[in-house]
Amino acid sequence: MNRALAVVLLAIAITSISSFAQPPTTAPVDFASQIKPILSAQCINCHHSQALFGNLNLENRRRAFARRPQGPAIVPGEPDKSPLYVVLTLPPRQTPKAMPPTGHRIPKEQVELIRQWIKEGAKWPNGQAGVIRPLVTQKPPGS
Numbered sequence: 001m002n003r004a005l006a007v008v009l010l011a012i013a014i015t016s017i018s019s020f021a022q023p024p025t026t027a028p029v030d031f032a033s034q035i036k037p038i039l040s041a042q043c044i045n046c047h048h049s050q051a052l053f054g055n056l057n058l059e060n061r062r063r064a065f066a067r068r069p070q071g072p073a074i075v076p077g078e079p080d081k082s083p084l085y086v087v088l089t090l091p092p093r094q095t096p097k098a099m100p101p102t103g104h105r106i107p108k109e110q111v112e113l114i115r116q117w118i119k120e121g122a123k124w125p126n127g128q129a130g131v132i133r134p135l136v137t138q139k140p141p142g143s
């Protein structure tokens with residue numbers, strides 16, 4: 001085998017080994033478009049300043065990561081140590097901690113998204129993108 005061919009073959013071997021070692025490239029979970037809608041639809045109404053169940057406030061980043069007597073709700077990188085994820089995996093109604101407590105389970109894909117988001121570091125933006133508002137019943141103007 002001539003030297004040039006050997007070098008080419010070696011280069012191919014190295015590239016294929018390194019591409020083999022790469023994890024599959026999937027886009028990281030995006031808080032604003034993927035996590036916020038879940039928390040907003042399923043969780044915020046019982047977890048905000050006026051309804052602070054479990055001492056958990058999901059209105060914004062600072063509050064969601066605030067110190068709680070029970071310990072942190074979200075441990076970036078460690079979904080299995082994060083109550084925010086763990087409560088979604090508990091059998092409904094067998095413990096008061098199974099969320100949502102109303103008895104229904106949120107879809108598996110959403111639970112998986114939350115797991116993946118925490119695993120990737122639980123990036124929760126500051127500012128508007130990271131603000132979740134509870135549903136409030138607005139009085140019609142002038143009433």
Ligand code: HEC
Binds near residue numbers: 085096101
């Ligand atoms: C109907 C009201 C209600 C809804 C909706 C709700 N929760 Fe809760 N949540 C509670 C109550 C009540 C507790 C306190 C339970 C306890 O510790 O006994 C709680 C506690 C928690 C805790 C703290 C558990 C701990 O170990 O400290 C987490 C985390 C949590 N909820 C996450 C969620 C998530 C995520 C959602 C949305 C999928 C959600 N909750 C939806 C009422 C609610």
